[in-house]
Amino acid sequence: MILYGARPSPFVRKVIVFAAEKGIDLEVQPGGFGQGGEAFAQASPFGKIPGFQDGDFLISDSTAIITYLDTLHPEPNLIPTEARARARTIWYEEFGDTIVQATGMPIFFNRMVAPLLGMPQDLAAANAAEADKLPGLYDYLDRVLPESGFLVEDRFTLADIAVACPLMNICYCSAVLKEGRWPRVRDWLQQMRERPSFAAALAAEAKAIERMAAA
Template sequence: MKLYGGLLSPFVRKVAVVLGEKGVDYTPARGGPGSTDAEFLSVSPFAKIPAINDDGFTLADSSAIVHYIEAKYPEPALIPAEAQARGQAIWFDEFGDTIFAASGLKILFNRVVGPRLLGKPGDEALALEGEAELPGIMAYLESVTPADGWLVGDAFSVADITVASMLCTLRYVGYGPNAAAYPKMAAWHARVTARPSWQAVAERETALMRKILPDLAAA
């Protein structure tokens, strides 16, 4: 399987960790906003990352890809089977990809990705808007994070991966897990990122960051 997109993206990191949890090998491939690469555009019609090519089967959108991977490689399950747990896991995945990402990416795109990687000026008003939205989101997360274990039921799931991935990306703009303000959330994030699947992705991510944004590699 080819996985298109850089690990700075919360959505790409999410798919990379899911593949790691399932023990599925993949080849990282280039692609991202502004790319004119024909191969990438053939797998991602709207030039969004992530996208995959699995033996000729192509798909874009992290959640669509996670559902595909879950159906093809059911073990270990990352989407719970029980009705309420499944509903909650999909809620956290959706929350991470929409509400949380909408605010967080206003900061990331306008302070880092646009000005430093795409040569486009950032809109500081939008970054400030994102900053103003984050405390409410972080307070919500702290209120739903268990003192031990995972976000949904007893099992590690896509809920943990999606939400923790957005927090990882926010580290690069100074909004990673803050143990003083959000102790349960920070402890849960440390549990998630200690997993071998996460560590393997983090190693590749650090190598990538050293090349593209070296001052942020240690964030």
């Protein structure tokens, strides 16, 4: 199985962590930004990362890829089967993929990605997102996080993966969470970073993040 994309992408990382938790070996190859060649173009005709290949099966979008992997390898269970827990897990994945990512994109892109690509930075947009929208996300998570430290069913699920991945990108270039106002979110995110699947993914992308920071 081949996963095409840039490791620091929250969507690529989400699939990498999910697969690692399932014990699935993925070969990660560059994709997007002019990379990946014909295989990536066929897997992702609109250039969306990650792209995915399993033999002659080609598809893109992290949720679609995770659905495929989960169907082939249902254990360990990371998407609850109980109706309410399953619905909450899907909500948190949507929350991470759209709301958190939409908030974090101007912060991460303008502070980390744009300089690496030689593109103009809109630091005003980054600062506005950080000041006006990011606190609301942390307020929400600090309110809904259970005492167990997991978002759904008091155990590690796709919900934790999907929300943590874009927040990790934000924290690469924003110190807001360190202010101490949201201790539950801070502790939960640190717990995610220390989990072996996340720790391995973050270590593998460390050089790319260093290049971004240096730019």
